[in-house]
Amino acid sequence: MLDAQLATLRALCDTFVPPVEPPAVEAHDPTGFWARRASDLGIHSSVALYVETELAREDRDGMVALLDALGKLRFASLPQRARETLLRTLGRVSTDAAAGIAAYRGLTLLLFYGATGDDGRNPNWAQLGYPGPPTVEPGTDRLETWTPPGELGPIEVDADVVVVGSGAGGGVIAAALALGGLDVLVLEAGGHLEDADFPADEAAALAELYWRGGPTVTADGNVAILAGATLGGGTTINWQNCVRPPAAVRDRWADEFGLDGLDDGTFDAHLDAVSDRISATTACSDHNGPNARLAAGAEALGWSWQVAARNTDPGSYDPETAGHVGYGDRTGSKRGTLKTYLRDAVDAGARVLPHCEVLRVTTGDGRATGVEAERIHADGSRTPVRVRAPRVVLAAGALETPAVLLRSRIGGPAVGRYLRLHPVPNLPGFYAEPQDSWWGPPQTCIVDEHRDVVAGHGYLVETPHVHAGLSAATVPWRSGRDHKLLMGRASQLSTFIAVTRDHGSGTVTLDELGHGVVTYPLDDPLDAEVRRHALGTLIDLHVAAGADVIVDLHPERRLWRRGDDLDAFRDRLCALPDGAGGRPLFSAHQMGTARMGTDRVTTVADPEGQLHDTAGVWIGDTSAFPTAVGSNPMLTCMALARRTAGAILAAS
Secondary structure, eight states, X not given: OOHHHHHHHHHHHXXXXXXXXXXXXXXXXXXXXXXXXXXXXXXXXXXXXHHHHHSOHHHHHHHHHHHHHHHHTTGGGSOHHHHHHXXXXXXXXXXXXXXXXXXXXXXHHHHHHHOOOTTSOOTTHHHHTOOOSOOOOOOOOOOOOOOOTTTTSOEEEEOSEEEEOOSHHHHHHHHHHHHTTOOEEEEOSSBOOOGXXXXXXXXXXXXXXXXXXXXXXXXXXXXXXXXXXXXXXXXXXXXXXXXXXXXXXXXXXXXXXXXXXTTSHHHHHHHHHHHHHTTEESTTOOOOHHHHHHHHHHHHHTOOEEEOOEEBOTTTOOHHHHTTGGGOOTTSOBOSTTTTHHHHHHHTTOEEEOSEEEEEEEEETTEEEEEEEEEEOTTSOEEEEEEEOSOEEEOSOTTTHHHHHHHHTOSOTTTTOSBBOOOBOEEEEEOSSOOOTTSSOSOOEEEOTTTTTBTTBOEEEEOOOOOHHHHHHHSOOSOHHHHHHHHTTGXXXXXXXXXXXXXXXXXXXXXXXXXXXXXXXXOOHHHHHHHHHHHHHHHHHHHHHTOSEEEOOSTTOOEEETTSOHHHHHHHHHHSOBSTTSXXXXXXXXXXXXXXXXXXTTOSBOTTSBBSSSBTEEEOSGGGOSSOOSSXXXXXXXXXXXXXXXXXXXXX
């Protein structure tokens, strides 16, 4: 960036995080938190580096153009209040400016509160009571990946089956097929990080482990998506909640979509086998503050709740470090595919190749012949990879699997349609005592009282993975002072979320470069009713659990303080819109974009997972789900993958 642009960016970052007077309850500022501005930590330089190196050219040009426009308005010379007024005005008159301002604000807050210095610490953490990432001994039990011969030139390789993706579905299928005697090659677009390799810095962890670098907003601005993009996929970064699919959903998948065995003990056997292999247990489900508050609220209201089972090795489980599993479990206790199925696959002779992005499936005479891919090197260069295989399993996730199918021009008219996201509204509450959200597992309590509250649809109430940087980027920003006062109380924060089972759907299409474009219109009236009901439930749970203050995440940032009119607060929140320009929604669960079923027009694969129109191509991830499952999908995905692996072996 030019010096003038960097000066404007510095002023912009300092607008988001200015120095403020300490609140009345704090007579002094022993940690320097209240006096510290963003530029004191060099945040503007880090944001500039991100814009210049991580964004696509079109996005980068737009972000720089915003700085030029602010420069012409002499933004840097204005006082704090005038800067804030100018930003609000620009956001109202231009959607592009609003998006750019939001992006700069999110990056600034994430880095100011979440990034670490050379000493591995952040000076703001002392005020927040945040202990920072755990220190662990480096692990020695590392998954052995494959190094292809002559990898600096074009790579050609043969296999009986190529599995695209290494997460909940791909890992399970790779293990089953390798143990069944097939020559298996697993291709993973992400890198291989494990145990002590996982980044301790929030911003770095999001960039290295998550799809497109972290919370990625749909093209229509309605939902922020979190998805894994690393070896082990979502099982490496998820929150370990092992929830069985509801009986009503299983019955529908069997009756309406033809998935035989889903409604009886046949599928129970798959669920049991997977649960055993990944050590799904309630023995390591300690309640931190938010989970204890959620359980207390449910108890006070007489609502049904349960202790969550988690895929954890009890021998290495440590609640002091378990709160960081969303950035990779540095202790190695998490029983994701990195520690289970991928090891089974490698032990049985499978090859695993990370940093390898699949472009398309190759076909001949109506059946699979392999894939074309690119090996991604550390310097960003790419090497062509050609795999010859009569069987291809697509398990790249419900966002990338349809993109591969679309680029390959196979799968039929339903490819990329019926995207379900389990859109999540969340509601923070502040309590009188520290909540220690980062101690213990993120999710150990599930309130299932409202699972089917509206026409068979509903939601589960859970708690999220909470850390300083992402929390700061999520807490609504109305002014620099207002936001900093809220973050100063971060240690007293508990957040409840509602995982809604969506009735409506979105799409995955391709842009002109062949990259996936995700859209999710919030136009389904049943879903809107479910979200309104869920918001009222989150309010009631906080009140019953003893919250002093409840904060809505809508840009209006409505507050309820104990003693205020609760009904008026609830009515106002439920009247405010969700999605773009309104209350943010999040998704950690993506499903349905290459779904299984008997109808060749509305589904992509047959009830066992093989494409209707291309023999030898199988769907092995959550994109195969016929509908939203209505529970954390990992366990269901693994069980369905085991079922599909059996079908592949039977057809071999």
